[in-house]
Amino acid sequence: MNKKAGEVCSHTSDSHHTVYEHFPADILISNGVKLHSAGRLDCDTEGLLLFTNDGKFSNFLTRPENKIEKTYFVRLKNAVSETEQKKYTKLAEKGMVLPAEKKSPEQKSNGAKIDWKAVTITNECEITLTEGKFHEVKRIFRALGNEVVYLKRVNFAGIELDESLKTGGWRNLAQSEIKSLKNGVFS
Structure with a gap:
């Protein structure tokens, strides 16, 4: 669907x-x-x-x-420079502490891979992760100091949308x- x-x-x-x-x-x-x-x-x-x-x-x-990959297309509120992209990518890959949100306490993310849609300034990327914690993608970008304004899952376990x-x-x-x-x- x-x-x-x-x-x-x-x-x-x-x-x-x-x-x-x-x-x-x-x-x-x-x-x-x-x-x-x-x-x-x-x-x-x-x-x-x-x-x-x-x-x-x-x-x-x-x-x-089971580390089943899920990939999401993300549009962020604030555009991200090439330098910031590298920082976001590195921090996301190594895992980070996700801020508490609603029913979910502060918790550790096991890491995610970010692929930017442009090398220059952009507010669009794809992020691939394997966990599926409550609002995980939104919380990752919030921890990085940004906000997700649009989110769409485009791949799940190798099946493309x-x-x-x-x-x-x-x-x-x-x-x-x-x-x-x-x-x-x-x-």
Whole structure:
């Protein structure tokens, strides 16, 4: 699915639309098993969500110790110079203390890789991480002294976001994608 901003990754919500509203009933529950997302995206975050009814597989994809990569396109409030880019990249790679936010205490990030969209001043980059802590990408950039104003997951476990999908749209994975995902994850 290409998740819309403003939707939540839960089956019910009193205040927001949910990502599950896009699926027909026969897909939501198949053979008595509920469809669920492998991991979540914040309400204001767009992009790639993977869904499954295989709890073991979903658990494997989301456990930090399995180091499954997730890549996000990020737009920052403040542009970052070439010198600052190097600083951000180095600090993110070695891991950093994430500031406390809402239900999540101050905690250590295991590190992330930042790829800048331009060598000169830019406010756009991609960041790849393997943990998935609460608001982790936003907290990394806040710790670096900046603010995320737009966030979109573009890759999860080697599966690229299908840009032909409109936001809120979904499709079944191709057999080649399933094979690639299972080979990459369970190899």
